[in-house]
Amino acid sequence: MIAIPTFILIISGAATGLIGAMLGLGGGVFLVPLLTLALGVPIRTAIAASLISVIATASASSTINLERGLVNMRLGMALEVATTVGGLAGGLIAATLTHRQLFLAFGATLAVMGVVMALRSRRRNVIAHDAGIEPGRLGGRLREGDQSYVYRVKRLPLAMTASLTAGAISGLLGVGGGIIKVPVLNAFCGIPIRVAAATSAFMIGVTGAASAFIYFGRGDIALHLTSAVAVGALPGSLLGARLSQRVEARSLKILMAVVLLLVGLRMGLQAL
């Protein structure tokens, strides 16, 4: 591996952290291809650095999202049970699949998610006005300007299945898993996009920590590279979390759809 200037690594971390925090994805889906394809970093080192960067992004953006009351803590903890189990299963399944099968499955999943997200970009998933409507045990309330909205969690088994899948993919590829959870929570489970992204970011930090301990213990973390990427990811993700509030929900959904399609295409090409 050639020596990469520190400022290039910091900028890479900042850029992927910014996008990751804006979309609630954690940034890993962008950082691993950037480090491996553009900068020639070995895949194992890139995944380890990505995991640390994902934790930095999720932790930094969660401080802002918690302040705004966007994180649904109970829902996040309930889904985290499935995500951690999925992460364990992902490690076991990885041994039975070829890289080509993994890339094809991932690419196809992302492309389908992108289309679904684009088609449902006008849907709001909230019940207008508070009006004493109970959000249920896992639902919540969301304030936007002067208005207050209520949302209820629908299709919890589907949310748990998506979290299980996200955890499995996280275990297989070292990405946060938000790229699966955010679209499913928003499009099918009645969670507003901002709450879905914020809750996903909260979960991604926890899921990433479970895997990162193992990488740390194995000595797979390249300290200089990982530190530089994480130092960039921290301010990048803080800025991303602030910008996400200013971007309209529909714009955020369309941006997410484009990202899903592009990353899905890239993953599919990798399999050929």
Place this chain on the structure above:
Amino acid sequence: MEVALTAGVAVSGLLLVAGLLLGSPAPMWWGVLLLIATPVLRVLVVTIGLVLDHDWPFVGVSLFVLGVLLSSAYVSGRL
């Protein structure tokens, strides 16, 4: 919880920057370790909050997640 998160992120960020500026691996090592430990601390704070709310079903859920994280940390120490 915001305090735990902010403190964890801020201290680990400072350690990483110090390590990069000094070219010393020790602050980077501690910075990375603290960054990984921050979500664990966050789950611990959530669990304590749920205990204070007497929300026992969610205390069980949080303890399960905390158990997975601590198991991972324990296993990493034996690799």
